[in-house]
Structures are given as structure tokens and as C-alpha cells.
Amino acid sequence: MTKPKVLISDKMDPNAARIFEERGCEVDVITGETPEELKARIGEYHGLAIRSSTTVTREILDAATNLKVIGRAGIGVDNVDIPYASGKGVVVMNTPFGNSITTAEHAIALMMALARQIPAANTGTQAGQWPKKDFMGVEVTGKTFGLIGAGNIGSIAASRAIGLRMKVIAYDPFLTEDRAIEIGVEKVDLDTLLQRADFVSLHTPLTDETRNILSRERLEGARPGIRIINCARGGLIDEAALKDCLESGHVAGAALDVFAQEPAKDNPLFGAPNFICTPHLGASTTEAQVNVALQVAEQLSDYLVNGGVTNALNMPSLSAEEAPKLKPYMALAEGLGSLVGQLAHGNLTKISIEREGAASELNGKPITGAVLAGLMRRYSDTVNMVNAPFLAKERGLEVSEIRQNRDGAFNTLIRVSVETDQGTRSVAGTLFGNEAPRLVEIFGIGIEAELKGHMLYIVNDDKPGFIGRIGTMLGNHGINIGTFNLGRRDAGGEAVLLLSLDEALDPAIVAEAEALEGVKMVKGLAF
Numbered sequence: 001m002t003k004p005k006v007l008i009s010d011k012m013d014p015n016a017a018r019i020f021e022e023r024g025c026e027v028d029v030i031t032g033e034t035p036e037e038l039k040a041r042i043g044e045y046h047g048l049a050i051r052s053s054t055t056v057t058r059e060i061l062d063a064a065t066n067l068k069v070i071g072r073a074g075i076g077v078d079n080v081d082i083p084y085a086s087g088k089g090v091v092v093m094n095t096p097f098g099n100s101i102t103t104a105e106h107a108i109a110l111m112m113a114l115a116r117q118i119p120a121a122n123t124g125t126q127a128g129q130w131p132k133k134d135f136m137g138v139e140v141t142g143k144t145f146g147l148i149g150a151g152n153i154g155s156i157a158a159s160r161a162i163g164l165r166m167k168v169i170a171y172d173p174f175l176t177e178d179r180a181i182e183i184g185v186e187k188v189d190l191d192t193l194l195q196r197a198d199f200v201s202l203h204t205p206l207t208d209e210t211r212n213i214l215s216r217e218r219l220e221g222a223r224p225g226i227r228i229i230n231c232a233r234g235g236l237i238d239e240a241a242l243k244d245c246l247e248s249g250h251v252a253g254a255a256l257d258v259f260a261q262e263p264a265k266d267n268p269l270f271g272a273p274n275f276i277c278t279p280h281l282g283a284s285t286t287e288a289q290v291n292v293a294l295q296v297a298e299q300l301s302d303y304l305v306n307g308g309v310t311n312a313l314n315m316p317s318l319s320a321e322e323a324p325k326l327k328p329y330m331a332l333a334e335g336l337g338s339l340v341g342q343l344a345h346g347n348l349t350k351i352s353i354e355r356e357g358a359a360s361e362l363n364g365k366p367i368t369g370a371v372l373a374g375l376m377r378r379y380s381d382t383v384n385m386v387n388a389p390f391l392a393k394e395r396g397l398e399v400s401e402i403r404q405n406r407d408g409a410f411n412t413l414i415r416v417s418v419e420t421d422q423g424t425r426s427v428a429g430t431l432f433g434n435e436a437p438r439l440v441e442i443f444g445i446g447i448e449a450e451l452k453g454h455m456l457y458i459v460n461d462d463k464p465g466f467i468g469r470i471g472t473m474l475g476n477h478g479i480n481i482g483t484f485n486l487g488r489r490d491a492g493g494e495a496v497l498l499l500s501l502d503e504a505l506d507p508a509i510v511a512e513a514e515a516l517e518g519v520k521m522v523k524g525l526a527f
């Protein structure tokens with residue numbers, strides 16, 4: 001049998017190459033290539049091991065005709081087009097914990113550097129200026145550390161800040177009161193956090209919801225004198241607005257490890273007052289790099305040589321016998337979880353997964369895992385079908401599984417209901433012909449739709465003329481509707497529309513749909 005071939009395309013601890021070879025893979029280490037060079041080379045490899053410098057785009061994946069698995073030696077996977085990789089059958093794995101302590105420590109180091117202006121004081125001192133009078137710092141003891149994102153790294157940063165005798169407050173939609181107590185933080189909303197924190201530290205993945213979370217409006221509305229630390233992802237902050245706020249003194253200091261464009265060689269923030277930065281060094285310690293290199297090499301070689309799956313972000317772990325039967329159910333379950341997560345607003349406290357008819361006879365674990373992974377994926381880069389139940393439990397989300405073998409309208413059905421602080425919301429789906437997942441009910445309204453690609457969900461008054469108005473509005477913007485699915489509670493009451501679109505909708509078009517007569521709610525969805 002020929003050996004699987006792996007490419008390591010980013011700088012990685014040499015232990016990775018050693019492990020690949022020991023486990024029976026051929027390995028090449030070729031770093032710093034341009035996308036064109038990588039595209040020309042990737043076709044010969046079965047595995048690709050990366051950090052954040054390699055971006056795995058559709059073009060790269062199209063050229064990767066033999067690729068079976070991508071391993072991210074680290075956490076953030078916003079540099080990999082995971083939906084496209086899934087479509088190509090390429091498993092994407094990361095190493096969710098190997099660098100979290102190191103990254104939390106970097107955030108704390110940056111906080112201290114900001115509090116005492118260490119980089120500027122160092123530069124002035126070594127330039128022979130003895131600038132003692134120029135640098136008056138602030139103590140951190142007794143100050144408030146505001147976490148945006150209290151997952152793995154955020155909660156480690158919280159423990160370090162508590163050790164420094166700081167008060168820690170956190171904004172995280174998935175943080176339950178119990179978990180907040182466990183990690184010693186006070187759960188607050190984002191506006192409160194920005195009013196109360198002396199230091200704000202960001203620890204969320206970059207998603208559609210977190211992009212620009214520190215927008216100009218939020219920065220300008222924050223408490224004057226706030227200091228900001230970002231060791232998560234560049235796109236979380238409006239960099240131009242941050243520059244203005246540093247120049248006006250409204251923000252007293254900012255320390256960034258990550259930038260909207262990396263490598264950042266010419267960023268508008270460079271030279272701004274009280275601004276310090278590092279070149280994406282959050283994970284760069286010997287310890288973390290050995291951890292992630294060993295883990296990624298073990299995970300990738302295990303998959304390539306034995307078919308073992310660990311920390312996959314787009315694949316469940318299943319036995320060979322169960323796999324074919326469960327596969328369509330997993331897709332249905334993940335789609336329903338994702339739908340309910342995208343539509344339910346407010347703090348999720350409980351979720352119930354009901355299996356009826358044929359679905360009630362199946363192994364419920366992978367189905368529950370798939371629902372929870374679908375639900376939480378937009379909050380975390382590290383969630384997968386295997387770790388989703390554990391993460392849900394850790395966050396105090398109450399999960400119940402209900403089996404009903406009564407006869408219903410469908411011979412097989414999965415219903416997902418979530419309880420939020422704004423009430424219960426449920427969606428249900430079935431398999432057509434035992435293989436094609438279909439949504440059949442949304443918040444108590446019967447509808448039939450495939451959950452796929454970009455979609456537009458609209459709740460409106462069931463009055464004549466509405467369908468024409470929405471169709472014309474989308475048509476005027478040159479947006480093609482793939483499928484058009486309708487449902488209603490009763491004639492003349494509340495109706496829902498679920499449209500599949502060929503592309504994601506611009507927020508301005510969503511706002512235009514919201515303004516149409518009779519519209520109660522509009523939401524762009526992505527699967």
C-alpha cells in the first residue's frame with residue numbers, strides 16, 4: 001500500500017513531521033508559498049497540516065483532488081472554507097485546547113504592557129532618554145476585566161485576572177449563570193460590559209455575529225478611559241474607529257495581537273497613541289506549539305492510516321455499521337439545530353430532541369450530537385458532533401432526548417425545541433425516501449423545505465399580494481430565488497416564507513424586506 005502523503009504548509013514544531021513519519025505517512029514541510037504555488041502543489045497530498053498563515057479557499061480545495069483531511073494546529077478555523085471542504089468530503093480537524101493557556105497568558109501580558117506602557121518605556125529608555133516622567137501607569141488590582149467570549153481561552157484569562165485581584169465580568173450568549181459562578185465571573189450584557197470594564201479582552205471566534213462586535217458605535221459609547229485587548233481575531237474590531245478613539249483619548253489604550261488583514265504590514269493603527277501590538281503571537285510559546293504539533297500530527301495520521309476521527313469539525317464519529325443508516329439523520333439533525341439556533345433569540349436554557357417513528361429506533365447519541373453541533377457552531381470554532389454534548393453540559397444547557405413510537409403524520413420525524421428566556425421555539429423535520437432531509441414544521445407552522453445554502457426566512461401577515469412584493473423586491477436586486485416555500489397557521493393569520501437564494505443577502509436588502517408592508521420578521525439564514 002502506498003503511504004499517505006502530508007504537506008505541512010505553515011511553520012510548525014518539528015515534532016509534527018517526526019510523528020507523521022513514525023505513523024506511516026510521507027511528509028513534506030514547505031512553508032511560505034503563495035496561494036498559486038500551493039494550488040499547483042496540493043493535488044499530490046492526502047493530508048494538509050496548517051496554522052493561520054495558509055488560507056484554504058475554494059480554489060485550493062478544487063485543486064486538492066486527493067485531499068482527505070485538513071488539520072489546523074491551533075484553534076481558529078476561519079482560514080478554512082469548511083462548508084466547501086465538507087462538500088468535497090474533506091474532514092477538517094483542529095486542536096481545541098493545545099494553545100488555550102498560552103493565548104490567555106498573552107492577553108494578560110498585553111493587559112500588563114498596556115497598564116504600564118512597557119513597550120514605549122522600553123524604547124525610550126534604550127534610546128538613552130530616561131523617560132521616567134512620561135510614563136504614569138495604572139494598577140490592575142481592584143479594576144474590572146471585561147471578557148467578550150468566555151469559552152476555553154476566556155475562562156482561563158478570567159482565572160488569571162482573578163488571581164491578579166481583578167473583578168471579572170463577561171458577555172457571552174452561551175454562558176449560563178451556573179457556569180459563570182463556576183468560573184468566578186459576573187454575566188452581563190455587552191452594553192453593561194462596555195460601561196463597567198476598565199480592560200476589555202476579546203475571546204470569541206470570528207463569525208457573522210462577532211464580526212465588528214466592537215463597532216464604531218460601541219467604541220464611542222464605551223466608558224471613557226477603557227483599554228482594549230484583542231488576542232482573538234482582527235475582524236472583531238472596527239480598526240479605523242479604534243484609531244479615532246485612541247487619538248481622541250476616549251479609549252485609553254489598545255493592545256492587538258490580531259488584525260483584520262494579516263500579515264499587517266501597513267495598518268492604520270500603527271503609530272496611534274497608546275497602541276501596542278504583536279504579530280499574531282497568541283499561540284507562540286514552545287509549550288503550545290509542541291502541544292498542537294503533536295496533536296495535529298497524531299489526529300491526521302490516525303485518520304489517514306486507520307480512519308480514526310478526533311476533533312473533526314465537520315464529521316461525526318460513527319461505527320462502520322451505523323454510519324450508512326444514520327448519515328441522512330445526522331444531516332437533518334444538524335440542519336434543525338442550526339435553524340433553531342439561528343432563529344431563537346435570547347439566552348438558551350433548555351433543548352429537547354424528540355425522535356418519532358423510525359427515528360425513535362436509532363442510536364440517539366449521534367443525532368443529539370449533530371443537533372447540538374448545528375446549534376452551537378455559530379458560537380464556536382471548536383464545537384463538533386462529538387464534543388457538542390459535553391460543551392452543552394459544561395455551559396449548563398439542559399438537554400433532553402424524547403423517544404415517541406406513536407404513529408404521526410410522518411413515518412420518521414425529529415423535533416428540536418429550545419427554551420429561551422423569550423419562550424419555547426420548535427422546528428421539525430423528516431427524511432423523504434429515507435434519505436432526503438426536509439424541514440416540515442417551523443414554530444408550529446407546517447412548511448416543506450430543504451435546509452441548504454443561503455435562505456431567507458420571513459414571517460408576515462397572510463394577505464394577498466405579499467408574495468409578489470417580495471419576489472419583485474429580490475428581482476430588482478438581481479437576486480435569484482432557488483426554491484420558494486410557504487406555510488401558514490390559518491388563512492389570513494400568520495404566514496411564513498422560506499426562500500432559498502443563490503447568494504447571501506446584503507444586510508441592506510434584509511432591511512428593505514423588513515420594511516415591506518405586512519412583514520413581521522426577516523432573517524437571513526445560512527446552512
Ligand SMILES: NC(=O)C1=CN([C@@H]2O[C@H](COP(=O)(O)OP(=O)(O)OC[C@H]3O[C@@H](n4cnc5c(N)ncnc54)[C@H](O)[C@@H]3O)[C@@H](O)[C@H]2O)C=CC1
Binds near residue numbers: 099103172231
Ligand atoms: N491570537 C492567537 O494566536 C489565538 C487566537 N485564538 C482565537 O480565540 C478564539 C477563542 O478560542 P476558544 O476560547 O478556544 O474558543 P471557544 O469556542 O472555547 O470560546 C469562544 C466563546 O465565544 C463565545 N461567543 C460566540 N459568539 C459570541 C458573541 N457574539 N458574543 C460573545 N461571545 C460569543 C462562545 O459562546 C464561546 O464561549 C478562537 O476562535 C480563535 O479565533 C485562539 C488561539 C490562539
Ligand SMILES: O=C(O)C(=O)COP(=O)(O)O
Binds near residue numbers: 052075076099
Ligand atoms: O489557534 C489559533 O486560533 C490561532 O490564532 C493561532 O494562530 P497560529 O497557529 O499561531 O498562526
